[in-house]
Amino acid sequence: MKESLKVQPHHLERSAYLYIRQSSMRQVLENVESAKRQYALRGRAIALGWRDEQIIVIDSDQGESGASAAWREGFQRLVSDVGMGRAGIVMGLEVSRLARNNADWHRLLEICALADTLILDEDGVYDPASFNDRLLLGLKGTMSEAELHVLKARLRGGILNKVRRGEFRCVLPTGFAYHESGNVVLDPDSQIRETISYFFETFSRVGSACQTVKVFRKNGLLFPSRIRNSARTIFQPLTTSTAMRTLNTPRYAGAYAYGRRQYRRAADGKKVLRRRECNDWLACIPNAHPGYITWEQFQQNLKILQINGRGYEVARASPPREGTALLQGRAVCGCCGRYLRARYAARRGRLEAWYVCDRAHGSRGEPNCQSIAGAPVDEAIGELISAKMTPAAVELALEIRKEIQARHAEADRLRLRAVERARIEADLAQRRFMLVDPGNRLVADTLECEWNDKLRALAKAQEERQRGQQEDQCAIDDAIRDRLTAMTTDFKTLWQDPSLPNRERKRLLAYVIEDVTLVKLPAEGTTTIHVRFKAGKTETLPAQNPKSSAQQVKPEPKVVELVDRLLDDHIYSEIADILNEKGIRPGGSARRGQADARFTDLRVAYLVLQYGLRSRYDRLRDRGMLTKAETASRLGIHETTLTRWVAHGLVTRHAHNGYAYLYEAPGPNPPVKHSSRWDPLINRTAVGQTLESKSSYPTEGVAV
Numbered sequence: 189m190k191e192s193l194k195v196q197p198h199h200l201e202r203s204a205y206l207y208i209r210q211s212s213m214r215q216v217l218e219n220v221e222s223a224k225r226q227y228a229l230r231g232r233a234i235a236l237g238w239r240d241e242q243i244i245v246i247d248s249d250q251g252e253s254g255a256s257a258a259w260r261e262g263f264q265r266l267v268s269d270v271g272m273g274r275a276g277i278v279m280g281l282e283v284s285r286l287a288r289n290n291a292d293w294h295r296l297l298e299i300c301a302l303a304d305t306l307i308l309d310e311d312g313v314y315d316p317a318s319f320n321d322r323l324l325l326g327l328k329g330t331m332s333e334a335e336l337h338v339l340k341a342r343l344r345g346g347i348l349n350k351v352r353r354g355e356f357r358c359v360l361p362t363g364f365a366y367h368e369s370g371n372v373v374l375d376p377d378s379q380i381r382e383t384i385s386y387f388f389e390t391f392s393r394v395g396s397a398c399q400t401v402k403v404f405r406k407n408g409l410l411f412p413s414r415i416r417n418s419a420r421t422i423f424q425p426l427t428t429s430t431a432m433r434t435l436n437t438p439r440y441a442g443a444y445a446y447g448r449r450q451y452r453r454a455a456d457g458k459k460v461l462r463r464r465e466c467n468d469w470l471a472c473i474p475n476a477h478p479g480y481i482t483w484e485q486f487q488q489n490l491k492i493l494q495i496n497g498r499g500y501e502v503a504r505a506s507p508p509r510e511g512t513a514l515l516q517g518r519a520v521c522g523c524c525g526r527y528l529r530a531r532y533a534a535r536r537g538r539l540e541a542w543y544v545c546d547r548a549h550g551s552r553g554e555p556n557c558q559s560i561a562g563a564p565v566d567e568a569i570g571e572l573i574s575a576k577m578t579p580a581a582v583e584l585a586l587e588i589r590k591e592i593q594a595r596h597a598e599a600d601r602l603r604l605r606a607v608e609r610a611r612i613e614a615d616l617a618q619r620r621f622m623l624v625d626p627g628n629r630l631v632a633d634t635l636e637c638e639w640n641d642k643l644r645a646l647a648k649a650q651e652e653r654q655r656g657q658q659e660d661q662c663a664i665d666d667a668i669r670d671r672l673t674a675m676t677t678d679f680k681t682l683w684q685d686p687s688l689p690n691r692e693r694k695r696l697l698a699y700v701i702e703d704v705t706l707v708k709l710p711a712e713g714t715t716t717i718h719v720r721f722k723a724g725k726t727e728t729l730p731a732q733n734p735k736s737s738a739q740q741v742k743p744e745p746k747v748v749e750l751v752d753r754l755l756d757d758h759i760y761s762e763i764a765d766i767l768n769e770k771g772i773r774p775g776g777s778a779r780r781g782q783a784d785a786r787f788t789d790l791r792v793a794y795l796v797l798q799y800g801l802r803s804r805y806d807r808l809r810d811r812g813m814l815t816k817a818e819t820a821s822r823l824g825i826h827e828t829t830l831t832r833w834v835a836h837g838l839v840t841r842h843a844h845n846g847y848a849y850l851y852e853a854p855g856p857n858p859p860v861k862h863s864s865r866w867d868p869l870i871n872r873t874a875v876g877q878t879l880e881s882k883s884s885y886p887t888e889g890v891a892v
Contacts, residue, residue: 194306194313194314194315195236195237195277195306195313198276198304199276199277199304199305199306200237200238200276201276202242202273202274202275202276202305203238203242203243203244203269203274203275203276204233204238204242204243204244204275204276204277204279205244205246205266205269205270205275205277205278205279206226206227206229206230206233206243206244206245206246206279206280207246207247207249207262207263207266207278207279207280207285207286208223208226208227208245208246208247208249208250208280208281208285209247209249209250209252209254209260209262209263209285209286210222210223210250210251211251211252211253211254212251212253213250213251215251216250216251222281225281225310226280226281226285227245229279229280229281229308229310230243230245232279232308233277233279233308236277236308236313238276238277246262246263246265246266247262248261248262248265249261249262249263253288254284254285254286254287254288254289254336255288255289255336256289256292257287257289257292263286263287263292266278266296267295267296267299270296270299270300270303270305271299271302271303272303273303275303275305276305276306277305277306277307277308277313278296278300278305278306278307278308279307279308279309280307280308280309281309281310282309282310282328282332283309283325283328283329283331283332284332284335284336287329287332288332288333288336289333290329290330290333293325293326293329293332293333294326294329297316297322297325297326297329298316300316301316301317301322304317307325309328348470351446351447351470351471352471354444354471354473354476355370356446357370358446360372360439361414361434361437361439361440362375362380362384362412362413362414362421363375363380363381363384363412363440363480364439364477371477372439372476372477372478373477373478374478374480375421377412377421378605379412379423379602379605379606379608379609380412380421381480382601382602382605383409383410383411383412383423383602383605384412384434384440384480385480386409386598386599386602387400387404387411387426387431387434388440388480388481388485388489389598390403390404391431391435391489392485392489395492395496395508396492396496397428397431397432397435397493397496398428398431400426400431401426401427401428401431404425404426405425405426407599407602407603407656408603408652408655408656409426409599409602409603410423410424410425410426410606411423411424411425411426411430413430423606423609432493435489435490435493436490436493438472438483438486439479440479440480440481440486441474441479441480441481441482441483441485441486442474442475442476442477442478442479442482442483443472443473443474443475443476443479443483443486444471444472444473444476444477445469445471445472445473446469446470446471446472447464447468447469447470447471448463448464448469449461449462449463449464450462450463450464508690508691508692508694508695508698509690509691509694510689510690510691511530511532511541511690512532512539512541512562512566512690513530513532513541513543513562513566514562514565514566514569514570514690514693514694514697515528515530515543515562515565515566515569515697515704516530516694518697518698518701518702518703518704519543519565519703519704519705519706520703520704520705520706521545521557521558521705521706522558522705522706522707522708522716522718523545523557523558523707524545524557526545526547526557528543528544528545528558528560528706529543529544529545529546529547530542530543530544530562531543531544540561540562540563541561541562541563541566542559542560542561542562543558543559543560543562543565543706544556544558544559544560545557545558545559558706558707558708559708560706560708560715560733561733561734563734564715564731564732564733564734565704565706565715565717565731567731568717568729568730568731569697569701569704569717569719570683570684570693572719572727572729573683573696573697573700573701574683574684599656600653600656603649603652603653603656604653606649606652606653607646607649607650607653609649610642610645610646610648610649610650611646613642613645613646614639614642614643614645614646616642617635617638617639617641617642617643618639618642620635620638620639621635621636621638621639683696699722700721700722701719701720701721701722702720702721702722703720704717704718704719704720705717705718705720706718708733710733713732713733714730714731714732714733715730715731715732715733716728716730716731717729717730717731743774743795747767747772747795748795748799748801750767750772751763751767751792751795751796751801752801754766755796755801755802755803755804755807756804756807758804759789759804759843759844759845759846760789760790760792760793760796760804760845760846761788761789761792761846763787763789763792764786764787764788764789764791764792767787767792768786768787772787773785773786773787774786774787774791789846803844804844804845805844805845805848805850808842808844808850809850812852812853813842813850813851813852813853814850814851814852814853815850815851816830816849816851818851819839819851819853819854822853822854822858823839823854823858823859823861824861825861829861830851833859834851838859839851839852839854839859840852
């Protein structure tokens with residue numbers, strides 16, 4: 189009776205909203221009676237005076253938790269319609285169905301009070317505008333939220349209690365399985381076990397997740413991956429994300445771990461993941477079950493990954509890579525004490541390495557401490573290592589050969605496992621095909637296609653194994669074995685072997701040298717190298733800095749001196765021929781990629797002008813030689829006659845370039861021009877010019 193008094197005509201003019209919700213899909217499927225009770229509230233609304241078509245059922249939030257309204261679209265629609273004055277009454281079996289959060293519940297009460305909307309639950313009808321009803325509804329909301337907290341605490345407490353004992357069953361990573369007794373054991377599939385073991389062995393050898401992926405790709409190996417929510421395991425190419433996830437999973441070290449991640453709901457309803465530190469895990473029990481590596485090795489792998497990810501902060505952090513910088517991560521600046529970073533620059537068609545100290549510039553804008561060319565330093569370190577390692581070269585080469593053979597044997601074993609798995613699957617497909625009724629062609633055709641696919645997969649696996657065996661055999665055939673044996677007597681040959689990757693040289697270096705301090709001396713053109721060995725011994729050696737671009741273009745002083753001497757007796761073209769015969773090349777030609785460049789007369793002339801050498805003309809003039817006009821004047825002849833006299837050897841001339849000459853001065857008995865028509869009263873030169881200009885005169889005679 190009291191309920192009907194609260195329902196007014198203006199309430200009946202609006203719709204009645206029935207909100208139905210259960211917290212999980214399991215409850216929706218199994219708790220059928222709860223759903224029936226919620227839908228039965230339609231009869232309560234009809235009894236209060238609402239027509240059946242006025243009742244709006246909102247059940248789109250089935251399977252959603254009531255802890256928040258952020259991800260509940262049905263509840264948001266309900267609040268919106270109430271705020272717009274469309275609802276006369278809101279019905280729910282109990283407060284917990286509408287909201288498990290006080291903030292959402294009181295917001296709904298406030299809107300219902302403003303819109304004059306009633307609220308109905310299993311106990312009765314309430315008017316949020318009434319103080320007593322609102323107080324009661326508020327208490328119910330608080331109790332509902334507290335009830336949720338108590339339920340969660342009970343469930344969480346039971347889970348954590350089992351977690352502390354290591355008995356709470358979690359999803360196991362690939363390579364593990366639960367025994368019938370409930371204990372965690374290694375996967376019974378030998379291919380899965382051997383592949384995972386090979387993965388950790390490879391990582392401990394190469395020290396990088398990316399390099400491990402490259403090794404798997406190079407050897408044609410696949411990595412096992414378990415399909416989510418299934419016991420089936422497939423083999424697929426190893427990826428970097430899979431490698432990182434495997435290395436960060438403590439289960440592979442035989443440790444039971446729980447609570448490594450923390451999830452929370454954001455304002456938009458999405459889950460936000462935060463990783464916890466190892467000390468903040470809810471449970472961490474080492475040696476809880478068998479593993480593929482030890483707990484100490486797992487910790488070491490995490491340190492390696494952490495260091496690899498801080499390459500900018502710590503120079504020596506990154507593992508050895510393919511670059512030519514031999515002292516990657518081991519070169520120390522002699523000025524500030526920081527580790528130098530390796531930088532590469534493509535110049536003149538090749539990659540050059542440099543050791544640069546630029547951390548102060550990057551953080552504080554200060555100038556770089558040093559920038560040192562890597563080639564001379566690496567060459568000096570290589571010679572030092574070759575000299576120091578000679579006594580142990582025999583043992584080292586033998587170990588290298590054993591390691592190569594072991595790697596190839598392990599890779600071939602994994603390929604053999606893949607072939608065996610493919611053969612087993614092909615046999616199973618064959619048996620299924622043979623057992624089918626031949627008349628049932630629909631099933632027989634499908635099974636036949638499946639059998640053919642398995643046979644093709646088997647053939648592919650066999651081809652992959654044969655190809656891998658051939659590559660391994662080529663990698664360590666008899667010729668290479670002989671070469672390794674020859675290297676045992678000379679470590680320098682091994683060190684300078686072009687087929688040896690730079691990464692392997694750096695690994696060899698890491699066993700001998702702790703760090704190397706470099707101090708550049710620009711005034712002297714050298715770099716001082718202070719080497720500190722693993723055992724504590726130190727050694728200092730110099731390295732010649734490479735020449736600058738200007739110095740490389742500049743010819744050597746001995747070449748300039750040689751040209752200076754040759755200018756006494758040779759012209760530019762002759763000097764160029766002499767230099768080319770001696771194998772001397774112009775300065776900077778090799779730097780510009782012109783190793784076959786040769787000297788020319790123009791190059792020699794430029795060298796003479798650039799270095800201020802006395803020209804051949806000045807040298808001949810200093811020796812008293814005359815020009816053509818001066819010589820002809822002294823002899824009293826025409827320049828053409830002088831040319832003829834030179835041709836007959838009466839006058840000696842010397843070239844000072846390719847087309848100009850200087851003549852030796854006439855001695856005490858110079859040659860004298862003689863003619864059959866000679867008048868001593870006439871000017872001698874004029875007569876000679878007149879006679880030479882007339883072709884009808886007889887040939888002139890010369891008297892000496």
